Amino acid sequence: MQVLFKTRYEDDIHFLAKTGEKIRVGLVVLLLIAAPLFLQNYYLAELGLMLVYAIAGIGLMILTGHTGQVSFGHAAFLAIGAYCHSILISHGVPFSVSVVLTVTLSGVIGMLLGRSASKMHGFYLAIATLAFLILVETFLGEWEAVTGGHAGFKVPALKLFGIPLKAMWQQYYLDLFFVFVVVLGAANLFRTPTGRSFLAVRDSELSARSLGVSVEWVKIQSFGVSAAITGLAGVLLAHHLSYLSPEVFGVLESLKLMLMIVVGGLGSILGAIFGAILISLLPIAISFLRDVLPPAVGQQAGLEPLLFGLIIVVFIVFEPQGIYGRWMKIRFFFETFPYYRKSSFVRQKSYLKTERMR
Amino acid sequence: MKRFISALALSMILTIVGCGSESPDSQFPRGVTADSIKIGSHTDLSGVLAMWGVPMTNGLRQRFDELAEAGGVHGRTIDFVVEDSQYQLPLAVKATNKLINLDEIFAMIGAMGTPHNNAVFETMFAANVPSLFPLTAAVSMYEPLHPMKFSFFVSYRDQIRGGMKYLIDKHGYEKVCVQSLATDYGAEVAKGFEQSVEENGLDVVYEGRHKASDIDFTGTVTSIKNSGCELLVLGPIIKDTIQLYTAARNAGWEGTVMANMVPYLPEIPMAADGAMDGLYAAAPFFVPDFSAAIEDEWVSAWHANYVRKYNEEPAAQSVIGYVMADLLIQSLEAVGPDVTIEKVLGALEGIDRYDNPFGGPTISFSPQKHMGGDSLNLYQARDGKWVTVAESVPY
Numbered sequence: 001m002q003v004l005f006k007t008r009y010e011d012d013i014h015f016l017a018k019t020g021e022k023i024r025v026g027l028v029v030l031l032l033i034a035a036p037l038f039l040q041n042y043y044l045a046e047l048g049l050m051l052v053y054a055i056a057g058i059g060l061m062i063l064t065g066h067t068g069q070v071s072f073g074h075a076a077f078l079a080i081g082a083y084c085h086s087i088l089i090s091h092g093v094p095f096s097v098s099v100v101l102t103v104t105l106s107g108v109i110g111m112l113l114g115r116s117a118s119k120m121h122g123f124y125l126a127i128a129t130l131a132f133l134i135l136v137e138t139f140l141g142e143w144e145a146v147t148g149g150h151a152g153f154k155v156p157a158l159k160l161f162g163i164p165l166k167a168m169w170q171q172y173y174l175d176l177f178f179v180f181v182v183v184l185g186a187a188n189l190f191r192t193p194t195g196r197s198f199l200a201v202r203d204s205e206l207s208a209r210s211l212g213v214s215v216e217w218v219k220i221q222s223f224g225v226s227a228a229i230t231g232l233a234g235v236l237l238a239h240h241l242s243y244l245s246p247e248v249f250g251v252l253e254s255l256k257l258m259l260m261i262v263v264g265g266l267g268s269i270l271g272a273i274f275g276a277i278l279i280s281l282l283p284i285a286i287s288f289l290r291d292v293l294p295p296a297v298g299q300q301a302g303l304e305p306l307l308f309g310l311i312i313v314v315f316i317v318f319e320p321q322g323i324y325g326r327w328m329k330i331r332f333f334f335e336t337f338p339y340y341r342k343s344s345f346v347r348q349k350s351y352l353k354t355e356r357m358r
Numbered sequence: 359m360k361r362f363i364s365a366l367a368l369s370m371i372l373t374i375v376g377c378g379s380e381s382p383d384s385q386f387p388r389g390v391t392a393d394s395i396k397i398g399s400h401t402d403l404s405g406v407l408a409m410w411g412v413p414m415t416n417g418l419r420q421r422f423d424e425l426a427e428a429g430g431v432h433g434r435t436i437d438f439v440v441e442d443s444q445y446q447l448p449l450a451v452k453a454t455n456k457l458i459n460l461d462e463i464f465a466m467i468g469a470m471g472t473p474h475n476n477a478v479f480e481t482m483f484a485a486n487v488p489s490l491f492p493l494t495a496a497v498s499m500y501e502p503l504h505p506m507k508f509s510f511f512v513s514y515r516d517q518i519r520g521g522m523k524y525l526i527d528k529h530g531y532e533k534v535c536v537q538s539l540a541t542d543y544g545a546e547v548a549k550g551f552e553q554s555v556e557e558n559g560l561d562v563v564y565e566g567r568h569k570a571s572d573i574d575f576t577g578t579v580t581s582i583k584n585s586g587c588e589l590l591v592l593g594p595i596i597k598d599t600i601q602l603y604t605a606a607r608n609a610g611w612e613g614t615v616m617a618n619m620v621p622y623l624p625e626i627p628m629a630a631d632g633a634m635d636g637l638y639a640a641a642p643f644f645v646p647d648f649s650a651a652i653e654d655e656w657v658s659a660w661h662a663n664y665v666r667k668y669n670e671e672p673a674a675q676s677v678i679g680y681v682m683a684d685l686l687i688q689s690l691e692a693v694g695p696d697v698t699i700e701k702v703l704g705a706l707e708g709i710d711r712y713d714n715p716f717g718g719p720t721i722s723f724s725p726q727k728h729m730g731g732d733s734l735n736l737y738q739a740r741d742g743k744w745v746t747v748a749e750s751v752p753y
Contacts, residue, residue: 042460149545150543150544151472154476243451243476243478248447283452304444
């Protein structure tokens with residue numbers, strides 16, 4: 001086990017305190033940057049899409065994992081991001097300007113939703129966000145003059161500062177760049193008072209309020225940040241899909257985002273990334289399952305949503321901390337061998353169940 | 359932060375250096391070897407429209423397998439790769455990406471879904487992969503004219519126009535109405551309806567839209583009944599066609615109802631114990647009634663083969679898939695052993711009045727006409743079966 005010996009003030013705020021972490025993250029970053037050298041276009045596109053989902057996952061993670069607010073409507077922000085960006089660039093707005101405008105719009109809409117949802121809890125919040133998703137989907141379908149309605153909307157080709165980015169590796173680097181920005185931004189967020197208050201609200205609204213945190217404002221902020229990041233993912237997703245239709249951003253897509261963060265591990269940025277890797281590999285696993293299972297089961301429509309649901313349930317029952325939690329435990333097991341104890345991961349803090357403030 | 363900057367710098371360097379990989383030139387075009395041609399497709403094998411995608415794939419595969427047994431076309435067999443899109447746009451994009459970059463297909467055939475095809479056209483054409491006969495009759499499958507876009511079907515829009523014109527000329531309807539699904543498909547039906555209204559100077563008394571999740575049409579039917587509509591044009595899929603039609607008849611409305619090829623399936627007239635009787639469908643193809651004795655010898659043999667191979671009755675899509683594969687094989691035959699994409703598409707454009715072995719309208723292509731059907735057939739549901747009311751209906 002490595003003992004951290006801090007010699008400078010900067011040591012306190014390092015993202016990656018341990019040497020092992022530094023090596024692992026450094027290797028992953030290097031691999032990601034070098035990926036176009038050894039990956040075929042197909043795998044590169046898949047990897048790019050995975051990065052986009054990682055961004056969306058981080059967006060939802062901030063809201064659900066870090067602030068404790070459930071949202072079944074996050075596909076709506078993917079939709080807002082994708083549509084707003086595509087519409088703007090099709091009217092000749094440059095990519096860089098469009099991204100800024102889209103992220104802002106998405107964030108503002110998120111804050112508005114947060115404003116109306118900030119006093120809701122649990123089921124009510126879940127239903128409210130679901131209703132918001134259906135509203136956005138219907139709205140996109142009906143506003144034909146601008147969104148092309150159900151016939152769909154062609155996303156203009158990707159251009160950055162007037163240079164067309166046609167090759168897959170160029171688009172991949174764009175995705176990668178935004179992943180770096182979002183991961184660093186999110187990691188930084190949780191060292192600021194705002195980010196800390198997110199965590200406080202998640203753990204106990206009553207305690208947070210007692211410490212002078214404005215719970216409603218925190219929720220509005222959290223919705224805003226989360227929606228902005230998800231909107232950014234929508235921008236990148238639009239270029240991967242190259243054609244938008246309102247049905248793409250339905251309940252299943254929201255469920256997919258939820259699955260990502262729950263299975264990845266609520267409350268950690270790494271969890272969102274694990275989740276993104278999982279949902280990229282899941283379709284391959286499902287298509288393999290279909291071949292293995294008897295046709296009566298394997299060829300059923302709707303096997304995918306069923307498996308999504310099942311995986312969420314299994315993780316909530318057996319490993320509430322998700323893949324990230326499991327990974328931590330495994331790592332801890334080896335680092336402290338042979339002193340690993342199950343109780344190391346039993347939560348010490350406990351809060352009163354009753355949080356009634358009205 | 360330092361690591362981030364160095365990572366960025368490195369990525370910039372790599373971007374400048376660039377790293378595209380070019381496949382080595384061979385004597386054959388992409389997807390073609392001395393003894394095979396790779397053809398790809400993405401369709402719904404396990405999603406909501408699997409009941410269309412699976413029989414379609416079976417039909418295509420049956421023709422390709424027959425070809426292999428017969429020794430191939432100029433010594434080449436078809437290597438048919440199918441990807442499951444589950445009728446989801448992101449998966450269709452992924453599947454196309456795989457087919458083009460990993461499998462390196464020669465052409466795409468029978469890909470399902472309007473947005474799913476529209477989404478991947480640009481990628482496909484950039485890679486010189488033509489789109490042959492997608493399983494959708496959207497106008498965008500052949501308009502605007504593109505050297506690489508070929509559609510098998512007369513569009514949904516023109517099916518509605520053709521069918522409406524025929525019924526109007528025959529019965530002199532003046533008051534018409536439309537009820538369509540709020541999707542890309544419904545929008546096209548509505549478009550055909552609008553064009554027909556304009557061309558024939560009709561009076562629109564009701565226009566309605568519903569969502570796929572709607573199950574109660576009492577309100578819709580009441581509005582239609584009260585509007586005095588004489589001809590109702592339907593743009594729903596299957597379940598809602600049955601629901602709407604039976605609701606209208608239950609409410610005592612006696613007007614004429616017409617749809618396009620989508621409900622033209624053997625299941626529709628059989629649904630609801632004959633309550634579907636009277637429904638018209640305009641379609642650019644004909645599907646033999648496999649449940650009755652088949653008169654045509656060739657069709658009978660085909661049916662027996664299909665049932666033996668897949669252990670299930672063929673659907674309308676199996677028939678369509680088979681014919682699509684046959685059209686491709688015919689063009690490959692015409693090209694000779696020296697295959698290129700330009701030549702195959704040229705041969706396809708040369709197909710004139712292809713006689714569909716299953717019956718129904720003939721199929722022709724030309725450099726200006728990239729859509730197969732030459733005319734429409736109008737069918738009506740009677741006593742649990744589709745009965746041909748009119749043949750060679752122009753559109």
